[in-house]
Every structure is written in structure tokens, then in C-alpha cells.
Amino acid sequence: MPKPIIILIDDEPEVLQAVERDVRRRYGKEYRVMKAISGHEGLSLLQQIGVRGEVVALFLSDHRMPKMNGIEFLKEAEAIFPAAKRVLLTAYADSSAAIQAINDIKLDYYLMKPWDPPEDLLYPVIDDLLSDWQANNRSPFGGIRVVGQRWSSYSHAIKDFLGRNGVPYQWIDLEHAEGQRLVQLSGIATPRLPLVLFPDGQMLENPLPVQIAEKIGRRTQADRSFYDLVIIGGGPAGLAAAVYGASEGLSTVLIEREAPGGQAGTSSRIENYLGFPTGLSGADLSRRAVSQALRFGVEMLAPQEVVKLRIEDPYRVITLADGTEITCHALVIATGVSYRTLNVPGIEQLTGLGVYYGASLSEARSYQDEDITIVGGANSAGQAALYFSRYARSVTILIRGSSLTKSMSYYLINEIERQPNITVRTHTQVKEVQGTERLEQLVIENSETGERETIPMSALFIFIGAMPHTDWLNGIIERDSQGFIVSGSDLIHDGKRPKGWTLERNPYLLETNIPGIFVAGDARSRSIKRVASSVGEGAIAVQFVHQYLSNV
Known part of the structure; x- marks a missing residue:
């Protein structure tokens, strides 16, 4: 396959030559670097590239150009190569236009002139964007x-x-x-x-x-039988704990039963995560975190499941599903949550046949121009609705309450209201799913009027409640009535320390009733179910791991 292409556009020959010099020096071995002196010349070049069946990875265009400015060019270029990353090169006076372009044309980034030194101001941005492009590129491959x-x-x-x-x-x-x-x-x-x-x-x-x-070469067996730190769960909390643990010198292994990223990894778009003004997908966040963890030497086992825990002071021993045992000094439980099942007639036999729990983004393109329903009113449901609305003819969100405002972020509600093919039905529940070999229709009911309705439907995506993966800890780790793990000061009742506690001090924040075992993220009782909160807890847990280890 020919090399992917980087396109440079600027109407000033000297500036264009300087950009080409810096870009070619860094990326010339892996990418073809091509240039054009105007937006119209750039579009003509893109048509030739398209006819030849080649692919563009990134556009870097100046903004102030005659006849067609940079934003106008990038908007036209997206129609030809929609997957390519788009960067606008601007003067300080044009920064407001560039920021507006983030919303109007989903600009990936803008850079200020001058970009010297490129090692600090140009290359880090382009490195990141090309890494994203490579991860999501759908070019033909022999895979x-x-x-x-x-x-x-x-x-x-x-x-x-x-x-x-x-x-x-x-x-x-x-x-x-x-x-x-x-x-x-x-x-x-x-x-x-x-x-x-x-x-x-x-x-x-x-x-x-x-x-x-x-x-495919993924690690499913540990290299060692003993580690300083074992992390169970590869969602944002677990990945953050792994990065901070390994980067601070702890021998660290992370065990994930499905796929790195956890429930957050299935999110189509996270737009309120600090530092990403255009948002990023859960898959992108997971990929970045996994790469960072591996760079620091974390061993990552996936898919692999922990089924048993036992205490052999001062050690903690876990047993994997295949019978393998791993011993450690400290343990962080970050197993997260899964969506609760919908208990209605017909649903069990149709799960995976038109009925799905969570986003199931792999199925989105299969429902091009079809009708789908989403049950749930939290952020994950809203993100999924917006993603599926790109493909489906109609998306219907069913919620039991009177509005989305109680459980969904304001920015998502606004975006949903702007989508003409998304409908929100309040006070409505699914009462039955029907179909023979696949989902064919739903029976829904309005809880206020009691009126039932049968509607044809191609797919049902369920985002209701949160159920922690903690049953394997029963009898060892203290949990609340819903199965979430209790930690820190919540373990102290009437001045008495919890069962299983063996030290003179009280449990640290995020520490469970067993010294040296910590919990982070959604599996923790009274946690905030947000990605940023989980990342923070994962990082904080490692600081308490160090305090624990220094006194063992």
C-alpha cells in the first residue's frame, strides 16, 4: 500500500516551504508530504488522490488565504476524506474564528504562528493526531x-x-x-x-x-507470581492506578476480564473531559491510557478474570479463572459496574439478536436507516443516542422520569434537542420485547396514562442502573446493600473499626476493611460515576498504597 499523505496548504510560498521542511523532516519516512498554494489547488489535488485510491491522514492549512480561507478549505476537504485529521494554522487575531471552527466543522486543532521550535509547538500536536488517525484508519488491510x-x-x-x-x-x-x-x-x-x-x-x-x-499476541498469563501491586479492572480507575503505580517504581500487573477501558471504553464521545476541547471517544481514551501504562512497564492481562481472594498476612493472594494464583503486597479493586438487566418477557432469548446492553458501537453501522430505541437517561445513554443518530433513521430514548435533566449533563441534552431524528419519550417503559429469530417489535407503556403501544423496532440498547462486579468478594470485603465496596471513614461505626481490620490506625481514604486492599472508581460505594472522578481515584489510591507499603 502507498504511504498515507499529509497535505499542506498556504498561499505564502516562504511559509509553505518552512512548514514543508519541518513536517518532512519529522514524518517524511512514514508519510508522503504534499502541498498546494491555495484552497482550490488543494481541492484539485485531493480529487487526484481520491481517484488513485490513496488516503490522506492529515491536513495542515493556513487560515488567511484569498478566495477560499482555511476553514472553508477544510470543510470541503472533509467531504472527500472525512477520516483525515484537520489542523488550522492561524495568527493570534484569528484564534476566535479557529475556536468557532471547532464547533462548526469539528476542527481537530489549531496552531498559532510562529510554530518555532517545532519540537515543542508543532510535533507534539501532529504526533497525537496521527496516532489517533492510525488507530481508527479504515484503509484496506490484510487483517x-x-x-x-x-x-x-x-x-x-x-x-x-x-x-x-x-x-x-x-x-x-x-x-x-x-x-x-x-x-x-x-x-x-x-x-x-x-x-x-x-x-x-x-x-x-x-x-x-x-x-x-x-x-493476536495479547498477554493472558502473568510473567511472575508476586507483584508489589495488583490492579483488578482495566477501566479509567484501574488504568490510572496502573500508570501511577508503575511510574513510581512498583511492580504492577493489571487484570481485566473483558477489554481495557471498561464501561467508559464503549462511550462514543466524551466531551467534558479536561484537556480535550473537541472531545474524545472512550476507545481513544482507553488506547492512550493503555499505551501509557505499557510504556511504564505495567503487565496487562486481558481477557482474564479474578474469581477468588484470600488473605495471608502480610500478603494478598488472588486466583484467576484458569486456577493461576498471584500474590501481592497491595491490591486495588477497580472492577467498575455493568448495566442492570431489563427483566421483561422475551428479552433473554433476544439478547445479542437486536437487544444489547451498553453501546455496542460495533453494531451501529448495521442499523443504517433503521429505527432503534435506547432505554436510560444517564450520560452513557445520551452519548450513544448521538452516535447512533448518525446512522439510524430514528432514535427513541425511553425514560421513566419526567425529563433528562435529573441524570444527564446539560451539554448532552442540548445536543440531543438539536438532532431531528432523536425523540425523547418520558414516563415510558419497555414491557415486552417480541421477535422470533431477532428483535421485531417492542411493547411500551406510559406510566402516567397506563396506555400500551406496540411499535416495530430493529434494535434496543439498554443503559439502566449500575451493578458492581463484587460478588466474588463476599465474606471478605465489606460491601453495602447494593454490592458496592465500602471504604475509608464509612467503615467506622460508633468508633469501632470494621471486621477484618488488624491495624491500630483507621483505614485510609479508599482503603477497604482489609489493610492494603483499596477500591477506586465506580465499584466504590458513594462514588461519583464520571470518568474524571474514576481517574482521580485511581491515582489517589496509589498514594495510599505507598503509605501502606511504607509501614508494612
């Missing part, structure tokens, strides 16, 4: 192919696993000629679908996620 049936819970599980782990793959429906051809070439008369084909020619029939993980 993993998955052959299966659309209305199959097994196919959905494999697509969801690959998608959440950031593994590029090509989905091929068995009903299409290419799917039938690949099945025929496999030499298996009646393969158990989905059939996963790898670039080296090997294939797996209806594999477990752990089989795929091992095949």
Missing part, C-alpha cells in the same frame, strides 16, 4: 476477517470483543457472496460460525475471546 450472521449473538460477541480491544477487523456477512466464498475456501463443510480468519492463514471456529487474544 482479521470475521465471517458470520448478522442476527447471531456469537457473532456480536466476537465483533464487540475485537472492537473494544481496538483490533481492526473486517466483518463479512455469510449472506454475501464473499462470505460464502471464504467459507468454501476454508475447507470446512459446515463451520461453526463465526469463522475468524487471520492473516497467516489460520482460522478459528466460534472462538472464545481468550483464544483470539492469544492468537
Whole structure:
């Protein structure tokens, strides 16, 4: 495949030459650097590139140009190469126009002139944007192919696993000629679908996620039997704890039962996270955090599940699902939460066949020009509704309350109100799901009037409540009535320390009733269910781990 392309646009030849010099010096080995002297010349160049089947990774355009300014050019360029990253080069006086362009054309970044030294002012920005582009680039590749049936819970599980782990793959429906051809070439008369084909020619029939993980080189077994710090859960809290633990010299292993990122990793867009004015997806946040953790030497096991905990003072011992035991000085539990199941007739047999818990972003394109329903009124539901509205003909949000204001952020409510194909129905619940081989229709009820209605529906996405993954801690770690882990001062009742506490001091903030075992993120009782809060708790937990270890 030819190299991806970086396009430079500026009407001042000397400036254009300087930009080209700096960009080519840094990126010339991996990218083709091309330039144009005006917006119109740039569009003509893009048409030629498109005809040749090549791909543009990034645009860097000056703003003040005659006939067509930089914002106008980038808006036109997006229609030709929508996945390319877009950077505007501006003077200080144009900064307000650049900020407005973030909202109007979803500009990725703007840079002030001059950008010297490029090592400080240019390269870090472009490095980050190109890294994002590489992670999401959909250019043709000889990667993993998955052959299966659309209305199959097994196919959905494999697509969801690959998608959440950031593994590029090509989905091929068995009903299409290419799917039938690949099945025929496999030499298996009646393969158990989905059939996963790898670039080296090997294939797996209806594999477990752990089989795929091992095949693509993901770590599922620990290198050692003892660590300073074990972190259970790879969501924002767990990843933050891993970064801070390993960067401060602790031998650290993180164990995640599904995919790094946790529930936040399925978010289509997080727009209120500090430092990202254009927002970022949960997958991008997870990818960045995983790369950072690995750089500091964190061992990351996924998919792998912890099923048992026992205390052998001064050590804590965990048992994995495969029977392996890992011992540590300190433990951080960051297992997060999952969505509660919807208990209505017909739903169990249709889960994965049009009924999904969480965002299931891997399924979004499958519902192009179809009707879908989302149950729930929290931020995750709102983010999913906005994402699916790009593809679906209509998106209906069902909530039991009178409005979204009680549970959803203001910025999301405003964006939802601006989308013509999103409808919010208040005081409404799903009472039954119906279908034979897949979801076909919903029975919904208005709780105020008692009126029931049957509506045709292609998909149902459920975002209700939060259920912690803590049952395996029963009898050891103190939990509240809903299963969330109690920590810190909440463990002290009438001046008495909790059962299992063996030290003279009181538990630290985020420390459980067992010394040296901490909790962070959504699994903690009375936690704030926000990504930034989870990241903060993960970082803080490590500081208390150090205090604990210094006194052991």
C-alpha cells in the first residue's frame, strides 16, 4: 500500500516551504508530504488522490488565504476524506474564528504562528493526531476477517470483543457472496460460525475471546507470581492506578476480564473531559491510557478474570479463572459496574439478536436507516443516542422520569434537542420485547396514562442502573446493600473499626476493611460515576498504597 499523505496548504510560498521542511523532516519516512498554494489547488489535488485510491491522514492549512480561507478549505476537504485529521494554522487575531471552527466543522486543532521550535509547538500536536488517525484508519488491510450472521449473538460477541480491544477487523456477512466464498475456501463443510480468519492463514471456529487474544499476541498469563501491586479492572480507575503505580517504581500487573477501558471504553464521545476541547471517544481514551501504562512497564492481562481472594498476612493472594494464583503486597479493586438487566418477557432469548446492553458501537453501522430505541437517561445513554443518530433513521430514548435533566449533563441534552431524528419519550417503559429469530417489535407503556403501544423496532440498547462486579468478594470485603465496596471513614461505626481490620490506625481514604486492599472508581460505594472522578481515584489510591507499603 502507498504511504498515507499529509497535505499542506498556504498561499505564502516562504511559509509553505518552512512548514514543508519541518513536517518532512519529522514524518517524511512514514508519510508522503504534499502541498498546494491555495484552497482550490488543494481541492484539485485531493480529487487526484481520491481517484488513485490513496488516503490522506492529515491536513495542515493556513487560515488567511484569498478566495477560499482555511476553514472553508477544510470543510470541503472533509467531504472527500472525512477520516483525515484537520489542523488550522492561524495568527493570534484569528484564534476566535479557529475556536468557532471547532464547533462548526469539528476542527481537530489549531496552531498559532510562529510554530518555532517545532519540537515543542508543532510535533507534539501532529504526533497525537496521527496516532489517533492510525488507530481508527479504515484503509484496506490484510487483517482479521470475521465471517458470520448478522442476527447471531456469537457473532456480536466476537465483533464487540475485537472492537473494544481496538483490533481492526473486517466483518463479512455469510449472506454475501464473499462470505460464502471464504467459507468454501476454508475447507470446512459446515463451520461453526463465526469463522475468524487471520492473516497467516489460520482460522478459528466460534472462538472464545481468550483464544483470539492469544492468537493476536495479547498477554493472558502473568510473567511472575508476586507483584508489589495488583490492579483488578482495566477501566479509567484501574488504568490510572496502573500508570501511577508503575511510574513510581512498583511492580504492577493489571487484570481485566473483558477489554481495557471498561464501561467508559464503549462511550462514543466524551466531551467534558479536561484537556480535550473537541472531545474524545472512550476507545481513544482507553488506547492512550493503555499505551501509557505499557510504556511504564505495567503487565496487562486481558481477557482474564479474578474469581477468588484470600488473605495471608502480610500478603494478598488472588486466583484467576484458569486456577493461576498471584500474590501481592497491595491490591486495588477497580472492577467498575455493568448495566442492570431489563427483566421483561422475551428479552433473554433476544439478547445479542437486536437487544444489547451498553453501546455496542460495533453494531451501529448495521442499523443504517433503521429505527432503534435506547432505554436510560444517564450520560452513557445520551452519548450513544448521538452516535447512533448518525446512522439510524430514528432514535427513541425511553425514560421513566419526567425529563433528562435529573441524570444527564446539560451539554448532552442540548445536543440531543438539536438532532431531528432523536425523540425523547418520558414516563415510558419497555414491557415486552417480541421477535422470533431477532428483535421485531417492542411493547411500551406510559406510566402516567397506563396506555400500551406496540411499535416495530430493529434494535434496543439498554443503559439502566449500575451493578458492581463484587460478588466474588463476599465474606471478605465489606460491601453495602447494593454490592458496592465500602471504604475509608464509612467503615467506622460508633468508633469501632470494621471486621477484618488488624491495624491500630483507621483505614485510609479508599482503603477497604482489609489493610492494603483499596477500591477506586465506580465499584466504590458513594462514588461519583464520571470518568474524571474514576481517574482521580485511581491515582489517589496509589498514594495510599505507598503509605501502606511504607509501614508494612
